[in-house]
Amino acid sequence: MTGSLRPGMEGPSFIVGGLELSNPIMMAPMAGVTLPAVRRMFWRLGAGLAHTEMVSCAGLTRKNRKTTEMLFRAPGEGPLVLQLFAGDSDTLMRGAEIALSLGVPFDALGINMACPMPKVLKKGAGARLLSRLDLAVDMVRRLNRLGLPVWPKIRKIVPDGSGPDTLEFASALVEAGAANVGVHGRTASQRYEGTSDFDEVRRVARALPGVISASGDISGPEDVSKALAGGCVSVFLARGGVTDPFVLPRILSHLGYNIGDSVYDDPPSIETRAALFSDLAEDLSTFHGERVAMVLLKRLMSGVFRGVPGCSSYRRAIASASDWGTMCAHIRDWRQFFERGIKDE
Numbered sequence: 265m266t267g268s269l270r271p272g273m274e275g276p277s278f279i280v281g282g283l284e285l286s287n288p289i290m291m292a293p294m295a296g297v298t299l300p301a302v303r304r305m306f307w308r309l310g311a312g313l314a315h316t317e318m319v320s321c322a323g324l325t326r327k328n329r330k331t332t333e334m335l336f337r338a339p340g341e342g343p344l345v346l347q348l349f350a351g352d353s354d355t356l357m358r359g360a361e362i363a364l365s366l367g368v369p370f371d372a373l374g375i376n377m378a379c380p381m382p383k384v385l386k387k388g389a390g391a392r393l394l395s396r397l398d399l400a401v402d403m404v405r406r407l408n409r410l411g412l413p414v415w416p417k418i419r420k421i422v423p424d425g426s427g428p429d430t431l432e433f434a435s436a437l438v439e440a441g442a443a444n445v446g447v448h449g450r451t452a453s454q455r456y457e458g459t460s461d462f463d464e465v466r467r468v469a470r471a472l473p474g475v476i477s478a479s480g481d482i483s484g485p486e487d488v489s490k491a492l493a494g495g496c497v498s499v500f501l502a503r504g505g506v507t508d509p510f511v512l513p514r515i516l517s518h519l520g521y522n523i524g525d526s527v528y529d530d531p532p533s534i535e536t537r538a539a540l541f542s543d544l545a546e547d548l549s550t551f552h553g554e555r556v557a558m559v560l561l562k563r564l565m566s567g568v569f570r571g572v573p574g575c576s577s578y579r580r581a582i583a584s585a586s587d588w589g590t591m592c593a594h595i596r597d598w599r600q601f602f603e604r605g606i607k608d609e
């Protein structure tokens with residue numbers, strides 16, 4: 265598949281969040297997952313846009329090497345939102361200015377107002393901002409001055425009697441100039457557990473037409489159709505894309521997009537899956553090094569080969585590979601593992 269990035273996936277474009285995109289299926293920001301090589305894989309599979317992992321503005325101002333490396337954008341990537349996090353507007357602005365000064369062509373600036381993890385909350389960032397509307401609004405206003413569309417991402421808010429609810433919070437962000445607001449239908453205290461409240465996301469989307477993207481439990485064509493019919497302008501694909509990356513061409517085909525190339529037949533052939541996995545391995549090792557490549561290949565393997573007969577033998581081999589040479593040999597010799605696996609089943 266190398267060389268044929270995104271075969272035959274072009275079609276009519278439309279505007280989402282101030283950007284001209286080919287379709288409404290976005291890769292959500294995922295720390296530890298949406299690295300450039302993985303974004304390229306999802307771009308190949310048809311994503312309309314991707315997010316970076318959340319990037320610490322404080323880290324950028326301290327010139328932290330690892331944080332700065334997170335700004336890397338691989339050749340041939342599609343539209344990209346740089347998602348930033350900070351606990352105050354000055355740090356957010358300084359971080360954003362540093363990021364843009366490095367010359368990486370980002371298409372929009374995201375603000376993480378959704379992360380429920382203690383190390384982020386402790387800094388006054390992520391979902392902590394959901395209880396600080398004035399600060400969240402100030403962040404959107406100021407970031408807007410940098411000239412790129414601003415895409416904050418929030419969570420469902422259960423009003424406590426004094427603060428805003430999800431709709432009031434999202435409305436204030438839009439009024440402050442947010443071009444798109446991603447709404448995750450779980451509350452911060454739910455973290456990633458339980459179900460996402462789709463009705464709440466749609467309530468916000470109906471009241472704010474054209475600017476709300478749905479996040480939470482997007483795992484198939486029906487979820488996407490429901491979100492779009494409910495007034496969302498796009499959807500953010502997260503764990504659903506990790507557990508089944510080929511859901512992307514399936515969704516696009518369901519929405520009537522001409523994905524135009526038989527490599528994305530439903531279900532995709534095992535050769536297509538192996539080629540995608542091999543391209544992913546090559547990109548991961550080239551852009552991020554062998555150590556990171558090993559971790560992400562192990563994490564993403566099950567999704568790429570999901571449901572293929574004989575898969576468990578290959579899964580065991582990939583999971584137990586302890587050095588890059590062995591991993592490469594397994595990726596090259598994929599066929600024998602599946603043949604053996606089918607015999608054993």
Ligand SMILES: Cc1cc2nc3c(=O)[nH]c(=O)nc-3n(C[C@H](O)[C@H](O)[C@H](O)COP(=O)(O)O)c2cc1C
Pocket residue numbers: 292293294295296297317318347376377378379417448456460479480481482483500501502503504
């Ligand atoms: C591993 C992982 C990392 C995530 N990292 C981020 C992040 O950096 N920024 C963010 O806004 N959301 C992050 N999220 C949340 C997702 O973008 C998404 O909103 C959430 O997973 C709900 O969607 P889902 O139920 O379809 O997985 C992350 C989620 C996961 C599973």
